[in-house]
Amino acid sequence: MTVEKSATPRRLTPKDFQRTGPGTLAGRYMRMFWHPIFHSVDLKPGKAKPIKIMNVEYTLYRGEDGEPHLTQFRCPHRGAQLSVGWVEGDSIRCRYHGWKFGSSGACVAQPAEPKPFLEQIKLTTYPCRDYLGFVFAYLGEGEPPEMPRYPDFENFDGVLDHDSCVRGCNYYNDMDNGGDHAHSGFAHRNNPGSFDGFAECPAIDAEESDWGMTIYSRFTNDTRISQFGMPNIMHFKGQPSDHEVAIFRELLSWWVPIDDESHMLFLVARVEVTGDKAREYMERRERRLAARVAPGMEIALRVLRGEIELDELDPSTCDLLHIQDHVVQVGQGVLPDYDAENLGHSDRALILRRRIWGRELKALLTGTPMKHWHYAREKLKISRGAMERVYEEQRELRIDKKPSS
Numbered sequence: 001m002t003v004e005k006s007a008t009p010r011r012l013t014p015k016d017f018q019r020t021g022p023g024t025l026a027g028r029y030m031r032m033f034w035h036p037i038f039h040s041v042d043l044k045p046g047k048a049k050p051i052k053i054m055n056v057e058y059t060l061y062r063g064e065d066g067e068p069h070l071t072q073f074r075c076p077h078r079g080a081q082l083s084v085g086w087v088e089g090d091s092i093r094c095r096y097h098g099w100k101f102g103s104s105g106a107c108v109a110q111p112a113e114p115k116p117f118l119e120q121i122k123l124t125t126y127p128c129r130d131y132l133g134f135v136f137a138y139l140g141e142g143e144p145p146e147m148p149r150y151p152d153f154e155n156f157d158g159v160l161d162h163d164s165c166v167r168g169c170n171y172y173n174d175m176d177n178g179g180d181h182a183h184s185g186f187a188h189r190n191n192p193g194s195f196d197g198f199a200e201c202p203a204i205d206a207e208e209s210d211w212g213m214t215i216y217s218r219f220t221n222d223t224r225i226s227q228f229g230m231p232n233i234m235h236f237k238g239q240p241s242d243h244e245v246a247i248f249r250e251l252l253s254w255w256v257p258i259d260d261e262s263h264m265l266f267l268v269a270r271v272e273v274t275g276d277k278a279r280e281y282m283e284r285r286e287r288r289l290a291a292r293v294a295p296g297m298e299i300a301l302r303v304l305r306g307e308i309e310l311d312e313l314d315p316s317t318c319d320l321l322h323i324q325d326h327v328v329q330v331g332q333g334v335l336p337d338y339d340a341e342n343l344g345h346s347d348r349a350l351i352l353r354r355r356i357w358g359r360e361l362k363a364l365l366t367g368t369p370m371k372h373w374h375y376a377r378e379k380l381k382i383s384r385g386a387m388e389r390v391y392e393e394q395r396e397l398r399i400d401k402k403p404s405s
């Protein structure tokens, strides 16, 4: 792997932002941070999964003691896929010839070798741990930085509601959508609680913060404020997914590249419901998920091929909000050419994000200091602004129609 270095910064291209394979500029930058890589609940003790993050395949397994482990994808013997092997205690054994690797990556068994050469073999492992319902991993080199914590999501009376999806386009399409509240009145125009873009579009503004960027969407009467965290995080207030509870929720989301043409959107919402209400909330959530007829991306691709119409979808049988975003973002092109864009005033958040990102990438390229980003919740104002007002105004209508998603 060659790592590009240059004393004088060159002009960055869209590919510098979009490509995240090893050795790429964005790939090197992204690997300096912790990222969610999997839903904790989907990784059962004693089981292994193959995963791909930023164009690299890995083996993720959970030891029988419940601890997650992340290793290189293939067995160092002759390259078999380790995820089809067996988890034994906190170790993993390859299914091909039975080599076994401890949680540190040390080879501890080579059953077919009359003279084992264990000390010469090492499986590459990566730091990972469960947090907020996701497995987080550090995929960079050297000692990992301290893993960021979000205390408001750790200690509160309520439940964490996870709502993630795979989106079939470059992660930067989605990053650019973060804080682009001009799209909500069109892409999500008919959703409960959405404003109508023809009736009123917010004026978008953004400024750099200690964590990344504060984004303002100014409506006539109030302002929605969301926080972007470097390099790929949002903290914002979103409308309820469960209209019986109707609580505006604080959400954290991450855009994590799978490869250059798809990414995973990890979302966790903090829902302040307790006791029976919490149980009923989760039961309704399970029913909504069970009623979905097909993966959202599959439906979105049918819409994009002109086989079905977006406005005809029944929100009670699909993941409508995400499908609306899939359609507009995948529709931009899987790897769009930024040079063909014509950006306006409403694109101020994405312009600032790319400027900040560009500054950091150039610092990485030239070996000059990069900014240290810091999440301090008490300094980060978050408000849903007009959305809560619109949602309340539509409440009666919504109850009449009894939407189920």
Ligand code: FES
Binding pocket: 075, 076, 077, 078, 079, 080, 094, 095, 096, 097, 098, 099
């Ligand atoms: S390929 Fe894994 S033990 Fe042989």
Ligand SMILES: [Fe+2]
Binding pocket: 183, 184, 187, 188, 324, 325
């Ligand atoms: Fe959206």
